Amino acid sequence: MTLEVVAALLCDQGRILLARRHPNASQGGYWEFPGGKIDPGESPQQALEREIAEELSVSIQVRHYLASSLHHYGDKQVNLHGYLCHWQPQPIQLTGSHDQYQWLRPEQIDRTTLAPADLPLLDALLQKHRNASL
Numbered sequence: 001m002t003l004e005v006v007a008a009l010l011c012d013q014g015r016i017l018l019a020r021r022h023p024n025a026s027q028g029g030y031w032e033f034p035g036g037k038i039d040p041g042e043s044p045q046q047a048l049e050r051e052i053a054e055e056l057s058v059s060i061q062v063r064h065y066l067a068s069s070l071h072h073y074g075d076k077q078v079n080l081h082g083y084l085c086h087w088q089p090q091p092i093q094l095t096g097s098h099d100q101y102q103w104l105r106p107e108q109i110d111r112t113t114l115a116p117a118d119l120p121l122l123d124a125l126l127q128k129h130r131n132a133s134l
Protein backbone atom coordinates (compact mmCIF):
# COMPACT_ATOMS: atom_id res chain seq x y z
CA MET A 1 0.00 0.00 0.00
CA THR A 2 1.37 3.42 -0.96
CA LEU A 3 -0.09 6.51 0.70
CA GLU A 4 0.13 9.77 -1.24
CA VAL A 5 0.79 12.39 1.44
CA VAL A 6 1.34 16.15 1.26
CA ALA A 7 3.34 18.18 3.77
CA ALA A 8 3.53 21.95 4.31
CA LEU A 9 6.88 23.65 4.80
CA LEU A 10 5.29 26.70 6.33
CA CYS A 11 7.79 29.57 6.53
CA ASP A 12 7.59 32.59 8.80
CA GLN A 13 10.57 34.94 9.23
CA GLY A 14 13.08 32.27 8.24
CA ARG A 15 11.63 29.61 10.51
CA ILE A 16 9.67 26.49 9.63
CA LEU A 17 6.74 25.00 11.50
CA LEU A 18 7.18 21.49 12.87
CA ALA A 19 4.46 19.51 14.65
CA ARG A 20 4.83 16.41 16.79
CA ARG A 21 2.58 13.47 15.90
CA HIS A 22 0.29 12.40 18.70
CA PRO A 23 1.72 9.40 20.60
CA ASN A 24 -1.23 7.20 19.54
CA ALA A 25 -0.88 7.97 15.80
CA SER A 26 1.17 6.05 13.26
CA GLN A 27 4.79 7.29 13.55
CA GLY A 28 3.65 8.72 16.91
CA GLY A 29 6.15 10.96 18.69
CA TYR A 30 8.01 11.94 15.52
CA TRP A 31 8.19 15.57 14.45
CA GLU A 32 6.92 16.28 10.93
CA PHE A 33 5.97 18.95 8.46
CA PRO A 34 2.21 18.93 9.01
CA GLY A 35 -0.13 17.67 6.30
CA GLY A 36 -1.81 14.39 5.47
CA LYS A 37 -3.22 12.02 2.89
CA ILE A 38 -4.59 13.26 -0.44
CA ASP A 39 -8.26 12.31 -0.76
CA PRO A 40 -9.65 11.01 -4.09
CA GLY A 41 -10.39 13.90 -6.47
CA GLU A 42 -8.23 16.42 -4.60
CA SER A 43 -5.19 18.21 -5.94
CA PRO A 44 -2.13 18.18 -3.66
CA GLN A 45 -2.68 21.89 -2.99
CA GLN A 46 -6.33 21.36 -2.01
CA ALA A 47 -5.39 18.45 0.24
CA LEU A 48 -2.73 20.52 1.97
CA GLU A 49 -4.99 23.51 2.59
CA ARG A 50 -7.69 21.18 3.96
CA GLU A 51 -5.34 19.17 6.20
CA ILE A 52 -3.71 22.27 7.68
CA ALA A 53 -7.11 23.83 8.37
CA GLU A 54 -8.25 20.57 10.04
CA GLU A 55 -5.12 19.94 12.10
CA LEU A 56 -3.93 23.45 13.04
CA SER A 57 -7.05 25.61 12.48
CA VAL A 58 -5.20 28.02 10.19
CA SER A 59 -5.42 28.93 6.51
CA ILE A 60 -2.33 28.83 4.34
CA GLN A 61 -1.34 29.64 0.77
CA VAL A 62 0.48 26.84 -1.03
CA ARG A 63 3.31 28.36 -3.09
CA HIS A 64 5.96 26.11 -4.65
CA TYR A 65 6.55 22.38 -4.88
CA LEU A 66 9.84 21.57 -3.12
CA ALA A 67 10.58 17.82 -3.29
CA SER A 68 9.16 14.33 -2.79
CA SER A 69 10.30 11.38 -0.71
CA LEU A 70 9.29 7.72 -1.03
CA HIS A 71 9.75 5.91 2.26
CA HIS A 72 8.98 2.33 3.41
CA TYR A 73 7.66 2.08 6.97
CA GLY A 74 7.32 -1.72 7.02
CA ASP A 75 3.52 -1.94 7.03
CA LYS A 76 3.15 0.72 4.33
CA GLN A 77 4.93 3.02 1.93
CA VAL A 78 4.56 6.79 2.09
CA ASN A 79 5.08 9.01 -0.95
CA LEU A 80 5.51 12.40 0.70
CA HIS A 81 5.29 15.61 -1.35
CA GLY A 82 6.59 18.81 0.26
CA TYR A 83 5.33 22.29 -0.67
CA LEU A 84 6.60 25.68 0.47
CA CYS A 85 3.70 27.58 2.00
CA HIS A 86 2.98 31.07 3.28
CA TRP A 87 0.42 32.42 5.72
CA GLN A 88 -0.67 35.54 7.51
CA PRO A 89 0.25 34.88 11.16
CA GLN A 90 -2.77 33.44 12.97
CA PRO A 91 -3.26 31.62 16.29
CA ILE A 92 -2.53 27.92 15.90
CA GLN A 93 -4.89 25.48 17.61
CA LEU A 94 -3.92 21.83 17.59
CA THR A 95 -7.00 19.69 17.05
CA GLY A 96 -5.71 16.24 18.02
CA SER A 97 -3.30 14.95 15.35
CA HIS A 98 -0.36 16.64 17.11
CA ASP A 99 0.50 17.31 20.73
CA GLN A 100 3.14 20.07 20.25
CA TYR A 101 4.48 22.44 17.64
CA GLN A 102 7.57 24.60 17.29
CA TRP A 103 9.15 27.04 14.86
CA LEU A 104 12.78 26.33 13.96
CA ARG A 105 15.37 27.53 11.49
CA PRO A 106 16.05 24.67 9.05
CA GLU A 107 19.60 24.15 10.38
CA GLN A 108 18.23 23.78 13.95
CA ILE A 109 15.93 20.85 13.10
CA ASP A 110 16.88 17.64 14.93
CA ARG A 111 17.26 14.89 12.32
CA THR A 112 16.93 12.10 14.91
CA THR A 113 13.39 13.03 15.98
CA LEU A 114 12.12 13.97 12.51
CA ALA A 115 9.88 11.41 10.74
CA PRO A 116 12.30 9.48 8.50
CA ALA A 117 10.28 10.21 5.34
CA ASP A 118 10.84 13.91 5.95
CA LEU A 119 14.65 13.87 5.83
CA PRO A 120 14.89 14.34 2.02
CA LEU A 121 12.49 17.28 2.32
CA LEU A 122 14.67 18.85 5.01
CA ASP A 123 17.74 18.30 2.83
CA ALA A 124 16.01 19.98 -0.14
CA LEU A 125 15.14 22.92 2.08
CA LEU A 126 18.69 23.24 3.43
CA GLN A 127 20.05 23.09 -0.14
CA LYS A 128 17.65 25.82 -1.23
CA HIS A 129 18.76 28.04 1.68
CA ARG A 130 22.44 27.45 0.89
CA ASN A 131 21.88 28.39 -2.77
CA ALA A 132 19.90 31.48 -1.78
CA SER A 133 22.78 32.77 0.35
CA LEU A 134 25.41 32.33 -2.39
Ligand SMILES: Nc1nc2c([nH]c(=O)n2[C@H]2C[C@H](O)[C@@H](COP(=O)(O)OP(=O)(O)OP(=O)(O)O)O2)c(=O)[nH]1
Pocket residue numbers: 003005006007025026027032033034035036037078080115116117118
Ligand atom coordinates in the same frame (compact mmCIF):
# COMPACT_ATOMS: atom_id res chain seq x y z
N1 LIG B 1 1.28 14.57 7.48
C1 LIG B 1 2.48 14.02 7.41
N2 LIG B 1 2.58 12.68 7.43
C2 LIG B 1 3.79 12.16 7.37
C3 LIG B 1 4.94 12.96 7.31
N3 LIG B 1 6.03 12.14 7.28
C4 LIG B 1 5.56 10.87 7.33
O1 LIG B 1 6.23 9.86 7.34
N4 LIG B 1 4.17 10.88 7.37
C5 LIG B 1 3.35 9.67 7.40
C6 LIG B 1 2.59 9.46 8.66
C7 LIG B 1 1.31 8.77 8.22
O2 LIG B 1 1.55 7.39 8.13
C8 LIG B 1 1.09 9.34 6.83
C9 LIG B 1 0.18 10.53 6.81
O3 LIG B 1 -1.05 10.22 7.21
P1 LIG B 1 -1.92 11.23 8.09
O4 LIG B 1 -1.14 12.40 8.56
O5 LIG B 1 -3.17 11.44 7.35
O6 LIG B 1 -2.05 10.41 9.40
P2 LIG B 1 -2.89 9.15 9.74
O7 LIG B 1 -2.58 8.90 11.18
O8 LIG B 1 -4.30 9.32 9.33
O9 LIG B 1 -2.20 8.06 8.82
P3 LIG B 1 -2.34 6.50 8.94
O10 LIG B 1 -2.29 6.16 10.39
O11 LIG B 1 -3.65 6.16 8.29
O12 LIG B 1 -1.16 6.01 8.18
O13 LIG B 1 2.36 9.76 6.38
C10 LIG B 1 4.82 14.36 7.28
O14 LIG B 1 5.79 15.14 7.23
N5 LIG B 1 3.56 14.86 7.33
